[in-house]
Amino acid sequence: xxxxxxxxxxxxxxxxxxxxxxxxxxxxxxxxxxxxxxxxxxxxxxxxxxxxxxxxxxxxxxxxxxxxxxxxxxxxxxxxxxxxxxxxxxxxxxxxxxxxxxxxxxxxxxxxxxxxxxxxxxxxxxxxxxxxxxxxxxxxxxxxxxxxxxxxxxxxxxxxxxxxxxxxxxxxxxxxxxxxxxxxxxxxxxxxxxxxxxxxxxxxxxxxxxxxxxxxxxxxxxxxxxxxxxxxxxxxxxxxxxxxxxxxxxxxxxxxxxxxxxxxxxxxxxxxxxxxxxxxxxxxxxxxxxxxxxxxxxxxxxxxxxxxxxxxxxxxxxxxxxxxxxxxxxxxxxxxxxxxxxxxxxxxxxxxxxxxxxxxxxxxxxxxxxxxxxxxxxxxxxxxxxxxxxxxxxxxxxxxxxxxxxxxxxxxxxxxxxxxxxxxxxxxxxxxxxxxxxxxxxxxxxxxxxxxxxxxxxxxxxxxxxxxxxxxxxxxxxxxxxxxxxxxxxxxxxxxxxxxxxxxxxxxxxxxxxxxxxxxxxxxxxxxxxxxxxxxxxxxxxxxxxxxxxxxxxxx
Numbered sequence: 001x002x003x004x005x006x007x008x009x010x011x012x013x014x015x016x017x018x019x020x021x022x023x024x025x026x027x028x029x030x031x032x033x034x035x036x037x038x039x040x041x042x043x044x045x046x047x048x049x050x051x052x053x054x055x056x057x058x059x060x061x062x063x064x065x066x067x068x069x070x071x072x073x074x075x076x077x078x079x080x081x082x083x084x085x086x087x088x089x090x091x092x093x094x095x096x097x098x099x100x101x102x103x104x105x106x107x108x109x110x111x112x113x114x115x116x117x118x119x120x121x122x123x124x125x126x127x128x129x130x131x132x133x134x135x136x137x138x139x140x141x142x143x144x145x146x147x148x149x150x151x152x153x154x155x156x157x158x159x160x161x162x163x164x165x166x167x168x169x170x171x172x173x174x175x176x177x178x179x180x181x182x183x184x185x186x187x188x189x190x191x192x193x194x195x196x197x198x199x200x201x202x203x204x205x206x207x208x209x210x211x212x213x214x215x216x217x218x219x220x221x222x223x224x225x226x227x228x229x230x231x232x233x234x235x236x237x238x239x240x241x242x243x244x245x246x247x248x249x250x251x252x253x254x255x256x257x258x259x260x261x262x263x264x265x266x267x268x269x270x271x272x273x274x275x276x277x278x279x280x281x282x283x284x285x286x287x288x289x290x291x292x293x294x295x296x297x298x299x300x301x302x303x304x305x306x307x308x309x310x311x312x313x314x315x316x317x318x319x320x321x322x323x324x325x326x327x328x329x330x331x332x333x334x335x336x337x338x339x340x341x342x343x344x345x346x347x348x349x350x351x352x353x354x355x356x357x358x359x360x361x362x363x364x365x366x367x368x369x370x371x372x373x374x375x376x377x378x379x380x381x382x383x384x385x386x387x388x389x390x391x392x393x394x395x396x397x398x399x400x401x402x403x404x405x406x407x408x409x410x411x412x413x414x415x416x417x418x419x420x421x422x423x424x425x426x427x428x429x430x431x432x433x434x435x436x437x438x439x440x441x442x443x444x445x446x447x448x449x450x451x452x453x454x455x456x457x458x459x460x461x462x463x464x465x466x467x468x469x470x471x472x473x474x475x476x477x478x479x480x481x482x483x484x485x486x487x488x489x490x491x492x493x494x495x496x497x498x499x500x501x502x503x504x505x506x507x508x509x510x511x512x513x514x515x516x517x518x519x520x521x522x523x524x525x526x527x528x529x530x531x532x533x534x535x536x537x538x539x540x541x542x543x544x545x546x547x548x549x550x551x552x553x554x555x556x
Contacts, residue, residue: 058098066092071189073142075199076175081140088132090190093125126191137183149174153210155256156221159228159249166224168217171208178204220259226323227252232316233327236279237305238339247271248320263320269313281343282306282334286387288464291350291359298466301386302415304343306334336389337462344387348462349453351443353383354471356430358443362456370449371430373423376438383441383465388414390461393454410450414463418442422450
């Protein structure tokens with residue numbers, strides 16, 4: 001029984017296989033006969049998928065398309081125009097190429113072309129009337145010059161205050177059409193029976209010469225931004241001033257055509273000058289409250305903050321070129337003890353020339369006070385009033401004059417060759433001695449007081465010399481009445497001269513330490529701001545000039 005079932009199944013499989021083969025054969029034969037007159041599947045002629053079509057089907061499609069053909073022309077800025085076949089009397093004609101393509105096919109080889117699509121050129125001839133085409137194109141708005149926008153090159157815009165940078169302004173590609181290129185593109189689209197033509201994709205527009213990606217343009221923008229990204233925060237002797245892009249951009253001379261940039265040195269100088277005039281204290285009158293409680297105005301002297309305007313202008317320009325960022329103090333000609341408008345502070349020597357009395361304050365505390373003898377008024381050697389800074393100090397200096405040399409232990413010059421020093425040859429100080437028997441301008445002190453002062457002060461320490469104008473008148477009146485009755489005394493030794501000093505340790509002062517106030521050589525010093533008559537008369541004298549002065553006569 002089992003044996004019979006196996007034989008039966010074999011017969012069934014055999015007959016089934018034969019049936020399948022017959023069916024497949026019939027299908028293959030049917031398709032072979034079909035593709036004798038029809039194009040293979042996957043065949044494309046022109047832009048038409050012709051798979052399964054006959055040559056007549058293809059001709060019918062082309063004829064229908066010709067009857068309803070419209071070319072849509074697209075341009076920039078959303079502009080769009082249409083061109084119909086009737087406007088230019090457009091005609092499409094076919095030869096026998098479709099039949100030839102079909103005849104070339106082997107119907108029984110169709111199976112191999114399922115994975116090998118065929119693409120053929122459209123056997124189409126297009127004809128039109130060119131004058132009508134030209135007229136149609138001229139009438140389109142997209143080709144009207146009045147509606148065209150000229151292309152504009154990319155460029156570096158103005159300084160942007162909000163961002164603090166210069167930015168490249170993107171080029172405007174415009175809408176100016178190359179008419180010849182556009183016509184050629186239209187003809188190509190007609191010949192290929194294309195439904196759309198994009199003039200930009202067909203490169204029919206005039207383009208700007210410089211785009212935002214231009215290498216040289218970007219380098220130029222980077223140079224500008226290096227300048228304006230500089231940020232110099234000045235400590236202008238206690239006052240903060242910031243130089244950044246908001247100021248710098250106005251100092252730049254920019255040639256966009258040649259892509260060059262220069263810093264206007266004159267504009268930078270004007271800025272430096274304005275800060276110097278605003279904040280510098282050198283040469284300015286100061287308000288001062290004396291130890292006696294009087295509020296007075298101090299003459300300028302040669303003390304205070306003063307910036308070297310020329311050097312600072314040059315330095316600032318270099319920093320801007322380098323794109324430097326950081327904090328900075330300006331280049332100084334003169335400095336004071338304290339930053340700010342009140343540049344004297346609470347440590348100073350106060351010299352009341354009228355009262356012939358001196359006070360030394362350190363950190364607001366009175367350290368010592370003393371009578372002294374100042375410059376001889378009757379001989380024209382009156383000590384100049386004003387505010388000064390200690391030039392330097394040294395011990396064991398020698399004061400020289402014609403025919404003599406007298407040593408002093410403590411020498412503290414503050415105004416050229418005028419300074420404070422001990423005068424051990426004097427037995428009395430203060431009063432009215434200075435009116436007729438004073439020094440050549442120096443402040444003569446008792447030895448012990450000179451020592452105290454010497455120990456506390458240092459280079460640049462403020463020295464304030466002033467006259468009490470109200471008391472000065474009374475004092476001179478009394479001095480004139482008693483001048484003939486004042487006894488004089490001549491020292492047994494040659495009297496010293498404090499007009500010239502030669503220290504034994506040779507404390508040479510370099511020009512950098514005590515700059516000369518010479519407007520001719522230094523344009524940073526304005527003669528209008530520092531009146532010549534307010535400067536110390538001995539400040540510019542040479543030792544040779546001073547040596548010609550007569551030796552001073554000291555008295556008690």
